[in-house]
Amino acid sequence: MNPEERRGGPDRQRELILSAAVNxxxxxxxxxxxxxxxxxxxxxxxxxxxxxxxxKDGLLDAVADFGFESYLAEKRAFETSDDPIDDLRRGWDVHVQFGLANPAIYTLMYGNAQPGRRPAAAAENRAIMRAMLERANAQGLLRVPVETATVAIEASTTGSVLLLLALPEQARHAGLIRPLRDIVLDAVTERTASRDDRSPIADRAQALLGIITPAGGTDPVTDAGFSVFEAGLLREWLARLEEAAQRSAGGSDPAQGGGAE
Known part of the structure; x- marks a missing residue:
């Protein structure tokens, strides 16, 4: 028996190849x-x-699908609420968190787009999001056609994550693109769920985060005399304050797992 035969049949060989490729x-x-x-x-x-x-293109598509499986498993198990727009917001956050935690796989999936080619995992993710939008549309909550909303959300999520991944690792904060999430959802829906109940603390924390976000190679916090560590800590605290205020305004109890995770 040759070494390759000892590696098992085609399914086992496929799994070994994909695992090796991901590593x-x-x-x-x-x-x-x-x-x-x-x-x-x-x-x-x-x-x-x-x-x-x-x-090689077939291999790359398969690697992207293989690496995205854990993300898709979470999206398939996503529990919808009574508010489809809040579900879209939570879905956006899940997408961003996965991209930042898995930069190589995410870049492989979305950073090398070619006309007519879409990995199966990307197509499934799009279908899941479209189903959320169909549900919102059925409730009269969309300002635009479902396909237009799908493209707008997909473009803004993938584009913003790829932009973050181009930054140094320590600068990749989801809070930097969270305002974009609300801007896009406000633009394509009749309302943003829980907006009326949103805590003013969350709004002020988000506004301050926007003001102190590094831009153009400068950091307004370190320019004011703070250390890099202190600047990062301030941004982390503001992001956590915003998230805690949002949970409180939504009436969820983090101890009961009712947040946006």
Missing amino acids: LLAEAGPSGLSTRAVAAAAGVQTPTLYRLFAD
């Missing part, structure tokens, strides 16, 4: 994801890789 992607980025390197890491011959994935 290489995390270690070396997309440039290190050559078919030869992946095959060697998986312990299979390069022709086996081509037999299972057809070509």
Whole structure:
């Protein structure tokens, strides 16, 4: 029995190749994801890789789908509330959190878009979001057609996450793009759920976060004499204050797991 036969059948070989590719992607980025390197890491011959994935594009799509599975599992299990727009807001946050926690996989999924090519995981994620929008539309809550809202939300989430991922790791804060979430949802819906109940503390924390966000290579907080650590801590506190105020305004009890997580 040759070494490759000992690696198991096609399904097992496929799993080994995808696991090896995800590890290489995390270690070396997309440039290190050559078919030869992946095959060697998986312990299979390069022709086996081509037999299972057809070509490098097929491999990359499969790696993106494989890496996105945990995110999709969370989205499939997403519990809808009585407010479809609040569900869209929570869905946005889940998407952003996954992207920031998995930069290599996210960039592979959304950072190399080609006309006519969409990984299955990206298509499923879009379908889940569209279903949320269909539900909002059925309740008369959309200002625009469902397809227009789908494109607007997808473009703003993926574009903003990719922008954050281009920043140094310590500067990638979800709070920087949270105002965009509310702007986009306000633009495509008749109202933003829980907006009337929103705490003024949350609004002020969000406004101050926007003012002290680094821009143009300068940080207004460190320019005022604070250390980099103190600046980061201030932004973290404001983000946490905003989130706590939002939970309180929504009537959820974090101890009971009723937040936006």
